[in-house]
Amino acid sequence: MAPDVGVSTPATAALTAARVPYTVHRYRSVMVNGSFGEEAVDQLGAALDVAAERVFKTLVVAAPGAGRAGLAVAVVPVPRRMAPKAVAAALGVSRVEMADPAAVTRATGYVLGGVSPVGQRRALPTVVHTSATAFATILCSGGRRGLEIELSPADLVAVTDAVVADICA
Template sequence: MPKKTKQKKAGQPGGGTPATVALTASGVPFTVHAYAHDPAAASYGEEAAEALGVAPEQVFKTLLAEVDGALTVAVVPVSGSLDLKALATAVGGKRAAMADPAAAERSTGYVLGGISPLGQRKRLPTVVDTSAQGRATVCVSAGRRGLEVELAPEDLVALTGARVAPIARS
């Protein structure tokens, strides 16, 4: 079983990531899971699923794309991939492409492999894949590699102001 960490309050040394601070402030129930990140891991998401001992369909990765030139957040299961055309359609756009990694880091305040849909520097349009619905909980990055947060999908959608749409491919 993965190591569960106690949540520290904002303002204390090591007071958490922006994602965990935002979750604490929101009052929604969540669990933080820490694991030893292997820098050689081929997939951050698959590494997280294995370390947490959960199905890859329960762990969601946060990806940034540009839809008609505007950064957009996509949250899809690590077991699948992002359907860029479906993402564009979900936000009323015509064309989508993966965002430049440096732009993604700059906009969110997180490093690749640790981008959380929660607590980003700037609130961006967000779409969560429909496969999150009906699950008791989902896991998303807590804002750094080796740290995941588990919460109810409806809380994730509410806190990010996300739309829910079929944006993942198996």
């Protein structure tokens, strides 16, 4: 494991506790409006030569019938768009829509732009896009804006108990 000295989030703590190897990548987040995912791609792509398809965004959706909170997580590559019908099918619910930001923070403990699929306050049902399995490692939010964690897709799926499905448009 390669935890960065001085970096501790619920996501990194959960990965460390589960003995999942990961690497932390930091960048200076200056996003005010726009896409936090695209900011991560721009910053990490330049610094680490990371392809945009390896950087995944965490989208929290309202999914009535999916778990206690009625929320779920879709983990998709930054350049791609989530397909709500495909996410609903993967979760076994009738429909999904983007969740209210305040509900996201309450359920996950993270702020928008820093929502990690790992270490959430309430573990939400999770679906990871199939393209993740094509890479040895992928990057996703580490639980704070400007903080990405790199780990194997298999470890992400295992630690979040995720379903892998084609959930992009």
